[in-house]
Amino acid sequence: MSIAAINEQLLRAIGVGIAVVRRKDLRFLFTNEPFTEWFGKPEPRSSLPDLLHDIDMDDVKSEMERNDRYTGELQVKRKRRTLIIALSISCASADAQDFYVVECQNITRIRELESMIDSYSAMVERNTRELEREKERVERLLLNLMPRSVYEEFKTFGVVTPQLYESVSVVMLDFVDFTRFAAAHDPTVTLGELNDIFTAFDRIAEQFGCERIKTIGDAYLAVAGMPEPSPDHIRAVANCAVRFIRYLDRRNQSHQYKWEARIGLGTGSAVGSVVGIQKYVYDVFGSAVNLAARLQAFAKPMCIVAPDEMKEFLVDEFHLVDLGKQDIRSFGELRLMRVSPGIELARKSRQY
């Protein structure tokens, strides 16, 4: 068998569609089986455009002149399937004649796989987005239960180690006659009222550097100086406290239900930690918390009571009234004072 014969055998046997056409008139000199299977058998005098209808021959010619090569894509309908054929035309010459060699590869499978990957990645991406949203929801929920820095520790290490804060302040608020109100009204009314007021308190707390730890029924507990230490924690709780009272005052002027609260402030040490394993609650314990709770119970309606030791931090900004020494359970005798807005704040309060 001659080399030429072997070459021709090879061209016939491979899965790539091959056609050889004369350059000057694009008439077919040779086609192999895959080519004729996709584009049909050329008639004796037919030329390339007769079989490859969708190819713009002017494009081919200009590309060939520029690069000696043309690449393109064709679609051929075979039975029900649309085949996608990658077309590549290059120049060749022999015996002083110029030819175009037309190579065609069936890339249908590749395209089908690409489509499938597109489809699958769209599914996966959608799921990822949903998971992302779900994660954010869970995170938001956990952030309601504990301060962010505690949450970060929990996320990174899986536990929250109880931490002692030497110097923090606490503001504790409780409503006057809450039990009676709750008994006299529909629970949804009570809840709506609490929700409304506590939401406002949360905003105030956030703005003045306090962090709400929890609400127990009608009691509201916020701290300053933990988990992020702050030198200003005493002023922070006092600032919150006077604004809580002002908010209630203003609210009572326009709302159907009037609320009065007692507020106690405390300062000292406290431990913060997550309590529980399945049901996480971030909570604080310590003398500062106990003191605030006791003073809150001692306070008259719409009054804020604080221990005298806070005085030097508050005296510039707040109006302080000495309440003398009082016997406070488990604290013994303590000098107490009433805290109300200073001149500046009271003036602004009248303005707005």
Added chain:
Amino acid sequence: MAEALFDKYGGFKFVSRLVLSFYDKVLDSDQVGDYFDDVDMPRLIDHQTKFVSSLLGGPVSYTDERLKRAHASLNLTSADFDEVQRLLRDTLAEHGIAPQDIDIVMVEIEARRGSILADAAS
């Protein structure tokens, strides 16, 4: 719920082969192939990838409502449905899915008969 078949048989790596051979079979079928004559390839592949993934409990849910919409205009008959069901069964068997798992998939697809056929009684 036990591990989804989708994961049991190796996830998308496996399902992609399943879908392509199912796709070939459906197109070559004389009973139902003609329905796909004018459907463009990416759409059909997309549909089948999602449908097969969803049958196997993969990361997609193909609602009955969507199935209904996709097939509504075709007026398919029970014979068409049976044929596709048979092709799917063959495909699953060829790819080495255990007979009891094939049964699970068959139950799943049977449950969608009403959504795929315009008139389930035909």
